Amino acid sequence: MSWAEGFIAVDWGTTNRRGYLVEADGRMTDEFEDDRGILAVGEGGFPEALNQISERLGDRPLLLAGMIGSNRGWIEAPYAPCPAGLPELAAGLQWVEPGRVAIVPGVSYLAGNRADVMRGEEVQILGAFGDGLVPADALICHPGTHNKWIRLDDGRIGAFRTVMTGELFNLLREHSILADLLREPARVDAAFERGVAHGLDKDDLSAELFSVRARVLLGQARREEAASYTSGLLIGTDLRIGLGEGGDDDVVVMGRPELTSLFAAALRIAGRGAREVDGEQAFLAGCRHLVELIR
Structure with missing residues (x-):
């Protein structure tokens, strides 16, 4: 089958993967999520893992994004340097099977001593722009294991910074x-x-992290408050870094709702407006726009 007849999009991370069946008219009609991330598959296991996806979702071309294209994944897809938009991603696709299986490149940023990389988030960010969910110029917060603060300039990823808040x-x-x-x-x-x-x-x-424990031990704080306080402390520190990326407009918070809600609440405490965008919707939009550029 050709790309015009529909395709499978896979967001393949370190510990999990999510697969989506996208029909010719752009509708997502089937999906799955499991714990078969790149670490679980292991070296040499990716062809079989890909066959399993086709068995579950059908015989369609596959567009793979995320850590599958890293140096720890299947086949490395070199980073597209900033500034990068949808055309740069399409031009940098790593074809595993010509015309049928492609891996999306990540995006890199270098400026002085600053060095940063992303894989997977770029599809969501540029997909959201392509579908009109975010303006051409915006500050985007993408919470996750490695939270990203992205500056979108004229519809392209111009600069970004990663904060390891979720992993910490x-x-x-x-x-x-x-x-x-x-x-x-x-x-x-x-x-x-x-x-x-x-x-x-x-x-x-x-x-202050150690004080979380000390206050509980000395009766100055309730044990039940510790997780919320610690989460707020880390997110507040994250915001202090990310808001330094500039701009006074509302911040777009993109990703999974359970995470975007926390960051949106924290932004309001910081006196900034926040608008949430569902990361899955944005990912599918990015994949559709990439397929339009290659088919």
Whole structure:
């Protein structure tokens, strides 16, 4: 089958993958999500993993995005340097099987001592622009394991910065002295708001993290508040970095709703407007626009 008759889009990350069946008219009619990320597949297992996707969603051309194209994935797709838009991504596709299986390149940024890379988020960001979900010039916050702050300039990714907020929270929850205090889910409450305000105002993250435990031990804070406060503290620190990327307009917060809601709430505490965009919708839009450029 040709790309014009429909295709399969795969967001293939480090620990998970999500596959979508996209029909010729652009509708998504089937999908799945599992834990077969690149680390679970392992070297040499990708052809079979790809066959499994086709068995589940049908015999269609495949567009693969995310960590599948990294140096830890299947076949490395070199980064497209900033500034990068949809045409640059289409031109940089790494063809595994000519005309049928392609891997989307990531995007890189270099400026002085600043060096950064992304894989997967670029499809969402540029897809959202292509579908009119974000303006041509915008500051975008993309929360996740490695949160991205992206400057969209004239519809292209002009600059971006990564903050390891999600990974740091997970490490604290699983491997730190705070682990037993962080089992509860973080929520937007008074403790979260206090954490955000502290992170925005103070430059003492590593010290304040230990104070989370000390306050509970000394009866100055409730154990039940620890996860929300710590989440707010990390996100507030993240915002202090990301908002330095410039601009006074509303920030577009893009990704999974359970994460975008936390960052949108934190942005409002910081006095900034926030508009949430669903990352899955944006990803599918990006894939559709890329297929239009290659078919």
